Amino acid sequence: MADTTIKVDPAVRDRLQELARERGMSMRDFVAELAGATPTKEELRKRYEETKAYVEEHFLGRPYTEDDERAGEKLWADLEAGRIGEVQ
DSSP, X not given: OOOOOOOOOHHHHHHHHHHHHHTXXXXXXXXXXXXXXXXXXXXXXXXXXXXXXXXIIIIISSOOOHHHHHHHHHHHHHHHHTOSOOOO
């Protein structure tokens, strides 16, 4: 595999080095892992469509709507704000 150079600010380089060191890996391996774990917009769009189709088929039994979207957003907001108790 051929190497290449990526120019970044020294502060970014130092941060990457620290993060890599904390994980016991080289910066090269860390950057490769980071790039591999970060989805592209197209990958996120595909994941959304696949998840939506799964929810429609296995949970809703109907198309996912904007009302479902709003209800889900409200649920997350309530969970984050502590307005919904622990689930047992």
